[in-house]
Amino acid sequence: MAAFVALLRGINVGGRNKLPMKSLRELLEGLGFEDVQTYIQSGNVVFSAPKKGARTYGAKITAAIEAEHGFAPNVMVLDATRFEAAAEGNPFPDGESAPKSLHLWFCEAKPKAPDLDALATRAKSNERYALEGDVFYLHAPDGIGRSKLAEKVERALGVSATARNWSTVSKLREMLSAS
Numbered sequence: 001m002a003a004f005v006a007l008l009r010g011i012n013v014g015g016r017n018k019l020p021m022k023s024l025r026e027l028l029e030g031l032g033f034e035d036v037q038t039y040i041q042s043g044n045v046v047f048s049a050p051k052k053g054a055r056t057y058g059a060k061i062t063a064a065i066e067a068e069h070g071f072a073p074n075v076m077v078l079d080a081t082r083f084e085a086a087a088e089g090n091p092f093p094d095g096e097s098a099p100k101s102l103h104l105w106f107c108e109a110k111p112k113a114p115d116l117d118a119l120a121t122r123a124k125s126n127e128r129y130a131l132e133g134d135v136f137y138l139h140a141p142d143g144i145g146r147s148k149l150a151e152k153v154e155r156a157l158g159v160s161a162t163a164r165n166w167s168t169v170s171k172l173r174e175m176l177s178a179s
Helices: 021-030 056-068 080-088 093-097 116-120 150-157 166-178
Strands: 001-008 033-037 044-048 075-081 102-107 128-132 135-139 160-166
Touching: 001 080, 001 160, 001 166, 021 033, 021 044, 021 056, 033 093, 033 166, 044 056, 044 160, 044 166, 075 080, 075 135, 080 116, 080 166, 093 150, 093 166, 116 160, 150 160, 160 166
Parallel strands: none
Antiparallel strands: 001 044, 001 075, 033 044, 102 135, 102 160, 128 135
């Protein structure tokens, strides 16, 4: 068995796509996953499963949610090694002291032709960002809600991605190490 992180996108936002975490845990257990734990209501799950078949886990989870709840969220599944490498690769360690100002976008694939120039024109003078493989890092000291750059990240990267702040990344790392 191996440890995985599932990052669900677009659930429990603005009263839409409601998915209680208890229901999500039960659904994943019903799919045969073990040691299922959720973190906050925005769709962060740590679980154990066989390494074989890991590439299909996101699609299986999406299909099960659609069958049971009537909507199909994008679900990105990362093995513990990949998730840990993304956290360890943080190029802005000073941002960790204000964990809600530091965000990681986990991309479904490595961006082939990212338009980083488009982001440069939107960045505030105190914002720093970097694309490292399939992870985009943004340190926005004034907050992500005030960042003009943050709202254009996915379009500029040209791939589907889901973001998590450093608080969430840190908590998921704790959960992975405990599982």
